[in-house]
Amino acid sequence: MELALRGGGFLLTEVAPDQIFVREEINEDHKQLKRMAHNFMTKEVAPKIEEMEEQKDGVVREFMRQAGELGLLGLEIPEEFEGLSMDKYATVVVGEEVPRGGSFAVAYAAHTGIGTLPIVYFGTPEQKAKYLPGLANGSKVAAYCLTEPGSGSDALGAKATAVLNPEGTHYILNGTKQFITNAGFADVFLVYAKVDGKMTNFIVERDYPGFSLGPEEQKMGIKGSSTRQVILEDVMVPVENVVGELGRGHVVAFNILNVGRFKLAAGAIGSVQVVLETALKYASERKQFGVALNTFGAIQNKIAEIATRAYMAESVVYRTAGLMESGFHDLDLTGDCRKEAGKALEEYAIECSLNKVYASEVLDFAVDEGVQIHGGYGFIKEYPIERMYRDSRINRLFEGTNEINRLLVPGTLLKRAMTGELPLLQAAQAVSRDLVSVGMGGNAEGLEALNQMTQKAKKLCLMAAGLAAQNLGMALKDNQFVLTGMAEMVNQVYAMESAVLRAQKVQTLDVSAEHKVFVEKAATLGAYAAFNILEIQAKEVLCAVEKGDSLSTVLAGMRKLVKRPNVDMIGMRQEIAKYIIEKEGYPVNY
Structure with missing residues (x-):
């Protein structure tokens, strides 16, 4: 596999626009699927958000059944097991629409993602035949049980145990799982427990003796979702219900995550679109000083910033969908594909963590500004932005906290460098050697200038990472101050490059001229904002790992790398705000 398409490889080489997938390439099948999901969420689910918030019995479960009938639960399940066998782009276009159904999105995501995919990717043919049809048609709902009262981020510290019975027919499970989404109405639970101290994944059915639930947790947000403890007291689980390999449940757990x-x-980028639509509607109707809020520059600035960050986040997500599709395209999911699936899922661990961190933080920014646009009304329950604000906060905790995901990025990069999978250290050394010859920037303009900025951003990131590894040595792995700084640099590089490459590619596609203009302006604003963050983080890391004259020399080289053309950021925000207000929402170009 060429370096540009390897997980983490983007940092080490120049990527061409034709090597990434962009939203504007979605085909007609995906568009129809998106429209169908949109109609279901807006016409069927959204009108009952309040009933779900009050946890009216059976409402969410009924919507899961309906979603199954529409095929929305089986997008990634093979046709042989009543699924649709669709690609990763399908999961994104549907995932964007599901947040329109409020907390239903949580139940849907837990079921179709971490609840079902362990069986899809790591299950035996017999397990797939037994469980996947029901999970696809909605007659069964899944839940994922990894977290425990004493182990969240430290998943391998779990205490739940599984002991083989004397007859060798069943494992006896004991333990308590915490914060389990869908627990109140799920039928199939993917439970992690230790066999002789080694993590193993089991399929546990709701009606197994000894299985019980704690009360519903009273949560800050996503109130319509079910969140309970799962309590296992001598639960007898058939040996054929082991998912993946015995004692290697961590392979299933971490790769599914x-x-x-x-x-x-x-889901987060879809939520941002909903937030923007909600804020725009309010700003067009609410008047102050005799005119609509959306005529004020201070409000337009917020609208432009939300739209720009939405563009950045979706560029990241669709690019990653393209990478993952290339890795999963040839997998035969009807048979035993455990080893191949594990490798494919692990390949883009870095990009998946970056997706989660970037999009969840864009969403939190958007809902915060959405409340601000509403003023005091944003703090009142009857306005939907209040619920959106509360609901968004969990995303920085779900699927591993953003802190854990940030630490995974440099940790995985360094691990791959040490094993020879990625020439990270060689690339960092090359940047340091060539720093004296780095130009101050040519006369490039527009997207070409952004592309040059992206390459400099990569060099800056590599320089900081290389010096940190060189000067801190083995101590780097425990220095979370430096590691999180490095992670944020990689985060901004990936977002910046994804946005710029997308803008370059869109210019060659059959889309409207106004959309091409919007994409270029959003890419420019987003790239400059990313570079500003990158510059700050790089300086902090360098000052932490270098001292004295060496630091002065390094910072002098850094000044060459951060040199960039001046642009009218305010003017661009004004133009983007005008465009978004006219569109009455984020331009999905469908």
Whole structure:
């Protein structure tokens, strides 16, 4: 596989626009699927958001059944097991629409992602034949049980146990799982427990003796979703219900979380679109000083910033969908594909973590500004932005906290460098050697200038990472201050490059001229904002790992790398705000 398409490889080489997938390439089948999901969410689910918030019995479960009838639960399930066998782009276009149904999105995501995919990717043919048809048609709902009262981020510290009975026919499970989404109405539970101290994944059915639930958790947000403890007291689980390999449940758990993070990001960008529509509607109707709020520059600035960050986040997500589709395209999911699936899921662990972090933080920014646009009314329950604000906060905790995901990025990069999978250290050394010859920037303009900025951003990131590894040595792995700084640099590089490459590619596609203009302006604003963050983080990391004259020399080289043309950021925001207000929402170009 060429370096540009390897997980983490984007940091080490120049990527061409034709090597990424962009939203504007979605085909007619995906558009029809998106419209169908949109109609279901807006016409059927959304009108009953309040009933779900009050946890009226059976409402969410009934919507899951209806979603199954429409095929929305089986997008990634093979046709042989009543699924649709669709690609990763399908999961994104549907994932974007599901947040219109409020907390239903949580039940849907937990079921179709981490609840079902362990069986899809790591199950035996017999397990797939037994469980996947029901999970696809909605007659069964799944839940994922990894977290425990004493172990969240430290998943391998779980205490739940599984002991083989004397007859060798069943494992006896004991333990308590915490914060389990869908627990109140799920039928199939993917439970992680330790066999002789080693994590193993089991399929546990709701009606197994010894299985019980705690009361519903009273949550800050996503109130319509079911969240309970799962209590296991001598639960007898057939040996044929082991998912993946015995004692290697961590392979299932962590790799499934990778795809879960990617799917969470898809939901987050859809949520941002809903927030923007909600804020725009209010700003057009609410008058102050005799004129609509959306005529004020301070409000337009917020609208432009939300739209720009939405563009950045969706560029990241669709690019990652393209990468993952290339890795999963040839998998035979009807048979035993455990090893191949594990490799494919692990390949883009870095990108999946970056997706989750970036999109969830864009969403939190959007809902915060959405409340601000509403003023005091944003704090009142009857306005939907109040619920959106509360609901968004969980995304920075779900699927591994953003702190954990940030630490995974440099940790995985360094691990791959040490094993020879990625020439990270060689690339960092090359940047340091060539720093004296780095130009101050040519006369490039527009997207070409942005492309040059992106390459400099990569060099800056590599320089900081290389010096941190060189000067801190083995101590780097425990220095979370430096590691999180490095992670944020990689985060901004990936977002920046995704946005710029998308803008370049869109210019060659059959889309409207106004959309091409919007994409270029959003890419410019987003790239400059990313570079500003990158510059700050790089300086902090360098000052932490270098001292004295060496630091002065390094910072002098850094000044060459951060040199960039001046642009009228305010003017661009004004133009984007005008465009978004005219569109009355984010331009999905469908």
